[in-house]
Ligand SMILES: Nc1ncnc2c1ncn2[C@@H]1O[C@H](COP(=O)(O)OP(=O)(O)OP(=O)(O)O)[C@@H](O)[C@H]1O
């Protein structure tokens with residue numbers, strides 16, 4: 190028996206790696222599904238434009254489907270850019286020979302505005318492909334084209350989803366809300382005579398390849414045996430994360446980040462292990478004199494572009510404190526466990542993204558002097574110079590202070606200190622790329 194699930198994408202290639210089969214394969218990988226491909230068309234494309242389209246002969250498209258289906262087996266498939274009526278007919282004829290679920294993303298126009306389906310092929314799509322669909326995933330404009338209706342809101346989307354299902358014989362339809370007005374991206378699923386809404390906050394980010402990646406995520410999860418409703422739920426979470434964490438590459442619409450889905454959990458585990466080890470080492474060093482009244486924290490943030498809020502920064506729950514003659518971590522390493530130091534590292538990372546770890550220790554003039562003698566770059570901020578509007582804003586002091594200290598010198602600081610204020614203990618912060626580097630610097634100060 191084959192243990193790994195497989196998903197097939199029948200779609201066009203995007204040389205920019207943002208949409209099409211490239212997006213589909215990355216998405217399949219993110220879900221641990223083995224990806225198979227049948228390329229329909231090769232596009233010369235970047236984030237701004239499509240400059241050339243070379244369609245693959247229909248019999249070659251069919252043959253790609255046949256060979257993988259017969260040798261490897263297909264657990265679920267999707268279609269993307271089908272380009273012309275001949276390819277559509279060939280794909281329909283071939284997929285009919287198999288009984289895998291088929292997700293149809295009725296791709297018509299690229300984000301950049303280029304047509305990806307010939308005008309005269311829309312009828313063929315409706316006639317030959319949609320009746321075979323387990324699910325059709327039109328966006329607002331595609332749903333308008335398929336129904337002839339105008340879609341402005343969720344109610345219109347509901348009517349359109351039902352109309353497409355009833356008129357084409359598709360088993361289910363989801364009208365996507367990425368292009369509808371409003372603060373939320375609401376997708377409307379019509380399946381078995383009932384509606385289900387999928388909601389997510391509309392995020393500012395990278396949207397090239399959203400439709401491809403969303404339908405590929407549904408396909409991967411159908412291949413893994415999830416119900417249609419559950420597969421859509423996971424895909425919705427996946428696409429929202431992918432849009433918000435997209436790398437801003439190119440000069441047009443930047444692409445969805447499919448790897449965030451696996452990279453973030455993998456990085457979190459690595460961070461947890463490294464920081465836990467470093468905290469144990471810190472306890473072993475037992476630097477009693479370095480522990481401030483408020484305790485020490487030791488933090489390690491997710492890499493760029495994933496470090497955004499304190500929940501993306503690991504720290505020690507309850508901090509590290511003095512217990513008699515010993516230095517002890519109160520709780521274990523957790524994401525979201527630090528507030529102050531998390532804000533400090535997030536600000537530092539805006540200037541030096543590779544410097545993801547920090548520790549705070551008791552202030553003393555000797556340590557600042559020792560740091561300078563060791564050749565560390567030292568900077569500071571003065572809480573008494575904090576502007577009133579910053580003082581009044583909850584949680585704004587530390588980001589302000591770190592920014593002031595970083596900008597004070599034109600070199601990356603290893604150490605930043607402040608002398609405190611009324612009711613605020615003075616403090617020294619040590620920065621490094623990782624907890625090991627922070628500990629190495631700290632050792633030189635003992
Ligand atoms: N800015 C956004 N924030 C959150 N979710 C979004 C955003 N834009 C689109 N989505 C979601 O992404 C998925 C794809 O929807 P969209 O309407 O963008 O598809 P599409 O237009 O077919 O994409 P493409 O243009 O890549 O083909 C849907 O779940 C949609 O709700």
Ligand SMILES: Cc1ncc(COP(=O)(O)O)c(N)n1
Nearest residue numbers: 201202208209299300397398
């Ligand atoms: C080969 C191919 N397939 C699909 C899309 C649609 O994606 P988008 O609308 O995000 O550009 C594309 N641009 N290129």
